[in-house]
Amino acid sequence: MKDKDVPILKQYKEIKSNFYDSILLFRMGDFYETFYDDAKFISSFLNITLTSREYGKDRVPLAGFPIKSADQYIRKLVESGKKIAIADQLEEPNKNVKLVKRGVVEVLTPGTIMRESLLSEKENNFFALTYIDDEKNVVSTLDISTGDVFIYDFKGDENMLDFLRGKDIKEIVSNRKLKVDEKEVKVIDETFFNFEECFGVLKNHFGMDRIERIKKMDEKLVVASGALLSFIKETYSTSLEQVKNIEYVDLSKRMVLDSQTLKNLEIFSRSNGEYENSFLHSIDRTKTPMGGRALREILKSPFYEKNSINKSYENIERMLLKYDLLKSLKELLSNVGDVERINARIISKRATPRCLVNLKESLKNTLKISEIVENLSLDIERIDRNIVERVIQIIDISIDENVVLDGGKEKFFKSGFDPEYDRLKELSLESSKSIYMMEDEEKKRTGINNLRIGYSTVMGYYIEITNSNLDRVPKDYIRKQTLKNSERFVNEKLKQYEIEILTAEERLNKIERELYDKLIERLSFYYIDLKKVSTFIGKVDLLYSYTLLSYENDYVKPEIGDFYELFIEDGRHPVIEIVNRNERFIPNSLYMDDKRSLILLTGPNMSGKSTYLRQNALIILMAHIGLFVPAKKAKIPLTDRIFTRIGASDDLSKGVSTFMAEMLECSNIIENMTEKSFIVLDEIGRGTSTFDGLSIAWAIIEYIHNLKGSPKTLFATHYHELTELKSKLPKMFNMTAKVRKYDDRIVFLKKVVEGSSDESYGIEVAKMAGLPKEITDNASQILSLLKESEMNVKEKMRDVSQLSLFRSSKENEKYEEIIKMISEKDVENLTPIESLLFLNDVKRKIEKIEED
Structure with a gap:
């Protein structure tokens, strides 16, 4: 006998040929089995046993897992990027069917999942x-x-x-x-x-x-x-x-947040990859799946038009005026299921009776939510209450929720829903009772008290008698199976009961499937309406979350509009404030306008610079998703993009160093920024040598500052020499994180004020970290020597006019003439007097250029 002649293997190969690029999970009873190379792969990948079975002349590799625990295995396979085809049994197995019909009912890849258990x-x-x-x-x-x-x-x-x-x-x-x-x-x-x-x-x-x-x-x-x-x-x-x-x-009506900004601001996960204490984790108060998804999506693509933003602000204000209603709203939202995905499963014919019960209860709560929305006078598109009530009624008169919630997967239609269904269900119950009555009768007839009647899909109904009672078996019993401690029999009466029961069950199951298909078809008619309901719930839940967050944390409504000025009075970091509730957060303000567009921030490590940078970016983001902000007062301009360049981000796997990654990010920012952008730059140039880094940081500051429409920029640095640029760049202002020094120790005040810092206090921080005194003392001596050279750098930087990197083309031409004059001069053969005269001539030419 060849493999192809074995029916079940032939069936497997026919299905596999249509899904050759997939791992085929082939249902056999209560297991999903895989064959051949699929079996070898999942055995290794999932760490499950690889077995084999004889089919014809060959042994075929097999590996499988129970259907009841299938989701955990399927999740791992899908997350690894594999394509999974699930071949299910398309009919109920019974002893009269030699080969159950099977077919692929679902194909799963990372982007095409419908299973509730596999989705976030x-x-x-x-x-x-x-x-x-x-x-x-x-x-x-x-x-x-x-x-x-x-x-x-x-x-x-x-x-x-x-x-x-x-x-x-x-x-x-x-x-x-x-x-x-x-x-x-x-x-x-x-x-x-x-x-x-x-x-x-x-x-x-x-x-x-x-x-x-x-x-x-x-x-x-x-x-x-x-x-x-x-x-x-x-x-x-x-x-x-x-x-x-x-x-x-239309992305022109959306703020753009690139992937680096989402990462640097820890919007969806922290730098260590954890969700806990990320920005989303800290502000999410949503109670429904729809609200949660709406919040995540608006964070990826915030509004860039004030009408949508102000509409959200107005709705929050209305909710705050009747804040006492939020307790009832919270309870109702908490009892709303995933209406959106249940609705999709209904129209794609994947919904289970439990889905429908969940939908019914969710819609009942939605009607009550709708009443609260009316009371709050929220500016949200209303739902059609008549349609919602109709859908509730359709499910209520058909599905017996007690049977479904108790785990029943069959006989879940209510009595009275369909007369023929009720008749067959009663017949099935009566037939089942007949079996139990027969068991009692046979015990009395044979005198075997432990006699029992059972059922298996292979044998059907049988009478089981232990070995010790085999001498009492009546002559009308026909032996069907021998087990270790017992034997199984049938008789004509049991066969007749089996025909009646199985016939009734088969007809009942058939009509139940037909009724359920009709019910799903009827509910599918309301797909568009239920889609609107799910959108309604998502919007209400999002506003509930915003309002609760604003109330709990004393947020304020910002003024937002198409102006340049940015003012945040006593702003606070939304995540740190929530995570560290037991500690008082020190607020800080920020003011920027067209005459103050670039802030150079200096100060030691641990002084609060990074917190200040991130909190202002997050406050601007919060305003653009329609949320109140953590501040005493805020005036926020419409911002088309938030750019951030924070921290080291080398990627050795790509062959990209810290400095190259830094330069690539800066290049992206410079290429895409506009006058309406907000830029956060932290420690630019630290990935290379000191003077290279200083030069690049200086050049970037000048470039951004001198743009006709310069974006608002926060630039944090440890290059204190850059503060000298204030004398040349009128729109640049110095700010610093205050530190108080007591003898040989320092206290970080976490306050950002006007001014600049001359020291990084790195040695003091090293002392606080417990570095040996011998090292810190030596470091202090080395620092004194290095400060002498630093003063020379600062002196040179004060004469910025001669070192400016971004001059007009006419200025460049004039300076090139001077450079050419110097390069062509034979300086080695000049007398002292000729040298002085030459230098004086160069000086006069430079002064003339500056006057022009």
């Missing part, structure tokens, strides 16, 4: 497609678990790549070779990007009612969105019924 409830799970063209780059994204499709366009590759990094996309495909975070992106066939084909895909998916809207879309957007839907449908065997809209996101 407060985080979207985006799949992205990039369409790179000579004119523009387009990115279309899909969260298959919610049905959301967004489309974006970009002018350059780098902006697109940074968007993809910041969005935390789970899976990406492209029409061109591409690397994101040093990972190769999968390039898919060019045929997916044919305009006519993509237009047809969108027309067929959305129908004729959307055709005019599709025609108005830019050709590149049509290609990117059509290719996305086509690829997902074809590759993952899904109809994408949950996708009912494509939303174009």
